[in-house]
Amino acid sequence: MSGISHLARAGQGLLAGGLIGTLGGLIGLGGAEFRLPVLVGLFRLDTLEAIIFNKAMSLVVVAVALFARLGTIPVGEMLEHAGVVLNLLAGSLIGAWWAAGHAMTMARRWLDRVVMVLLVGLALLLLSEAWLGLGDAAAALIAEGWLRLGLGLLAGFGIGMVAALLGVAGGELLIPTIVLLYGLDIKLAGSLSLAVSLPTMIAGFTRYTQSDAFTVLGRERPLFGAMAAGSILGAVLGGLMLGWVPTQWLTTLLGVILLISAIKTFQHSH
Incomplete structure (x- = not known):
């Protein structure tokens, strides 16, 4: 690929990363679910390459976000709820490792189908959070005990699978789970979700190093750097603009966009 092509892709990556990061910041997400269709549809990466690229990008964004939130939610407050993090991590680490291993051996058409179904599911979840008030609970749905511990393990396993298969941090799944299952404040849940996401993504990322598609990070280094800068x-910027746009309407719009882009990008697998 020529230097001009690399420069053009880097410019597109900076713009795409900036737009996705801004929209994600406005609703409190990293934006990885929106980045995946762009990587496949616009930048023409293979599905598995796009997942690995997205996973590496999500690691950078989540690490920065976790550090940035320490001023609002200090480490001490997070440590008080370490049990929640460990409960979910016990399942998510296994789920991420298992799903990443299967993604590397899965036929391309089936991987596309799985990705499309998961993205459509996330789009519907966004729409549900916007209009049904998911994530607004004030008390835990289930009292502390073995049942909640087991449900936390199962939820973590499922979230780890989704995070590995899409290359996302999983905040759109983790935050409602922490709020509803454990009855915690949504701001605290946001920080705790990042504490779960980071080790989970590292587990999936480590697994993907065994794939030939991992070379995409070296081949697309200029694009990665530009998109990471734009995303951060x-x-x-999205965080600073928080409150300018009604969150409900913005979440609805992004849910619809994700729904359409997921089907349009990955429907060729049918």
Whole structure:
């Protein structure tokens, strides 16, 4: 690929990363679920390459986000709820490792189908959070005990699978789970979700190093750097613009966009 092509892709990556980061910042997400269709549809990466690329990008964004939130939610407050993090991590680490291993050996058409179904599911979840008030619970649905511990393990396993198969942090799944299952404040849940996401993504990322598609990170290094910079700047900008746009309407719009882009990008697998 020529230097001009690399420069053009880097410019597109900076713009795409900035837009996705801004929108994600406005609703409190990293934006990885929106980045995946762009990587496949616009930048023409193979599905598995796009997942690995997205996973590496999500690691950078989540690490920055976790550090940035320490001023609002200090480490001490998070440590008080370490049991929640460990409960979910016990399932998510296994789920991420298992799903990443299967993604590397799965036929391309089936991987596309799985990705499309998961993205459509996330789109519907966004719409549900916007209009049904998921994530607004004030008390835990289930009292502390073995049942909640078991449900936490199962939820973590499922979230770890989704995170590995899409290359996302999983905040759109983790935050409602922490709020509803454990009855915690949504701001605290946001920080705890990042504490679960980071080790989970590292587990999936480590598994993907065994894949030939991992070379995409070296081949697309300029695109990665530009998109990472755009994503971080966009997330900061989105956070500063928080409150300018009604969250319900923005979440609805993004849910519809994700739904359409997921089907349009991955429907060729049918």
